[in-house]
Amino acid sequence: MIDISVYKNWGSFTLDVALHHQGGILGILGASGCGKSKTLQCVAGIETPDDGHISVGGKIFFDRKRGVDVPVARRRVGYLFQHYALFPNMTVEENIRCGVRSSTRDLARKQVTSMMERMRLTGLETLKPAELSGGQQQRVALARILVNEPDILLLDEPFSALDSYLKEKVIAELKALLAEFPKDVILVTHSRDEAYQLCHSIAVLDDGRVSAVGPTKELFANPQSRAAAVLTGCKNIVSARKSGPESVFIPDWQVTLHTGGRPVGDDLCAVGIRAHAFHGGEGVNSLPVVITEEIEQPFEWIVKFRYPRQSLATSDIWWRFAKPDRPDILPDRLTLRGDDILLLYR
Amino acid sequence: MDWYPLWNSLRIAAIACVIVFFSGIALAYYVARLPRILKGILDVVLTLPLVLPPTVCGWLLLLVFGLQHPVGIALNEAGVRFVMTWYGGVLASAVVAFPLMYRTARGAFESFDETLAWSGKTLGLSDTFIFWHIRMPYCKQGIIAGTVLAFARALGEYGATSMLIGYIPKHTATISTTVYQLWRTNDEYSAFIWVLVNIAISAVVLMTVNLFEKRSRERRRPA
Numbered sequence: 001m002i003d004i005s006v007y008k009n010w011g012s013f014t015l016d017v018a019l020h021h022q023g024g025i026l027g028i029l030g031a032s033g034c035g036k037s038k039t040l041q042c043v044a045g046i047e048t049p050d051d052g053h054i055s056v057g058g059k060i061f062f063d064r065k066r067g068v069d070v071p072v073a074r075r076r077v078g079y080l081f082q083h084y085a086l087f088p089n090m091t092v093e094e095n096i097r098c099g100v101r102s103s104t105r106d107l108a109r110k111q112v113t114s115m116m117e118r119m120r121l122t123g124l125e126t127l128k129p130a131e132l133s134g135g136q137q138q139r140v141a142l143a144r145i146l147v148n149e150p151d152i153l154l155l156d157e158p159f160s161a162l163d164s165y166l167k168e169k170v171i172a173e174l175k176a177l178l179a180e181f182p183k184d185v186i187l188v189t190h191s192r193d194e195a196y197q198l199c200h201s202i203a204v205l206d207d208g209r210v211s212a213v214g215p216t217k218e219l220f221a222n223p224q225s226r227a228a229a230v231l232t233g234c235k236n237i238v239s240a241r242k243s244g245p246e247s248v249f250i251p252d253w254q255v256t257l258h259t260g261g262r263p264v265g266d267d268l269c270a271v272g273i274r275a276h277a278f279h280g281g282e283g284v285n286s287l288p289v290v291i292t293e294e295i296e297q298p299f300e301w302i303v304k305f306r307y308p309r310q311s312l313a314t315s316d317i318w319w320r321f322a323k324p325d326r327p328d329i330l331p332d333r334l335t336l337r338g339d340d341i342l343l344l345y346r
Numbered sequence: 347m348d349w350y351p352l353w354n355s356l357r358i359a360a361i362a363c364v365i366v367f368f369s370g371i372a373l374a375y376y377v378a379r380l381p382r383i384l385k386g387i388l389d390v391v392l393t394l395p396l397v398l399p400p401t402v403c404g405w406l407l408l409l410v411f412g413l414q415h416p417v418g419i420a421l422n423e424a425g426v427r428f429v430m431t432w433y434g435g436v437l438a439s440a441v442v443a444f445p446l447m448y449r450t451a452r453g454a455f456e457s458f459d460e461t462l463a464w465s466g467k468t469l470g471l472s473d474t475f476i477f478w479h480i481r482m483p484y485c486k487q488g489i490i491a492g493t494v495l496a497f498a499r500a501l502g503e504y505g506a507t508s509m510l511i512g513y514i515p516k517h518t519a520t521i522s523t524t525v526y527q528l529w530r531t532n533d534e535y536s537a538f539i540w541v542l543v544n545i546a547i548s549a550v551v552l553m554t555v556n557l558f559e560k561r562s563r564e565r566r567r568p569a
Binding site for chain 2: 044045046071072073074075076077078079081083085087088089090098099101144145148
């Protein structure tokens, strides 16, 4: 169980984050500079908040009011740094041995050997970190952390240092590894794909604050806030206002869309429409469009279009579909299911 | 031929180098952690001997440790006299060579990747272990370079040394003060020998530095 409530002011940036999480993997999704790594550093004790409290699995790490601030070395956090922070002067084996807590030398050696086997590092004992591939470096860093028997895992952008072709494989490996880890995990990332694949629930951070939070699938289906819609990969986000109990008006596009039975709140500020949501068939939101650009990608087409009365200062709208779905002639009307309109309130 | 100046110079330089090694590293490490203003002031004070003429350093040392001044008098009564003694040469050389060690060590520490220290802490490693097994090896290049420079500077020290300990044959004579003395007394031949000795030592020091640099370059080359 994780209970975090931290406040810290750096002058130009303020972090004000409250998170509660019950078991499993919590993702913190945010753009760079939103404070997601800083939050992780507060949990580890690298940053000291000005105010608030942090507890993990019932253990209090920090509590301003009670004057508790457990030193980093006694928090037992397994912190996977962005570039893994392996000690460059030590071999793989020496690096992992740094994580061992056992007092006797025999036991320590046994633990290192079995952890190296488990992480498929056998044979690399005498190599230095610089001689390893990115995936191997990450496995060494994880081995060093797991052999340390942490109470919580903190993963800071674990895949950003990897080549894209390696990434998928390493994500799958990490997913399997995390499934065996019985305690809490916090994963910080800017990638919606990583968050979606690995996390049970997600908190979206925007400019130092939590702007949306929820179970992963719910959050992707209903991102609640503009920041969350952007970070979950929504391409078309535009200001909107309520125009009826179940309809919204978009001034930039000069169109009214119907939500298909979903009630619209009075405080609606924007809507998001995923690029995959448009289609050529008939329906309630079928409107004429003007196609402006077609972009061919390896497996998809991106077609950009505008509504006829759309104001000139606004950007084109994105429509994406798989290559086999391309009709011979692109339609001059596009339809949108009411369920596919994301209603955003912040 | 009296080889005392060679032995005395090496002894002074070696001891000064050891003192400067530890004090330079310790101060570089702690000054980097001070608040900005205090850091700025200390940085100027600690680097001053590098830019001041050595004779000014010598004069300042005499002001403190001279036998007409309170500190010097007190130390003299306690049996420690830095004026006209060989270990006064250690003091003079150490003061002049200190900034070279301090600045190179500080540069090396500043280039250290602090996340390595943090990752050590999250693993429960002690600060002492992190300092000696992670920070120091990481900064090894800069520290070795600083040590060699400090040694070379201490070995060649003339100005402050001659003011504090003068030139007493078989007592405070160093290579540099001997060369000056021999030149002054028109002993061209002996002066020439000492010049050759000095050039030889300097060449060995520089070759050692180059060797280290070459080796570290080779080690850094990716496998």
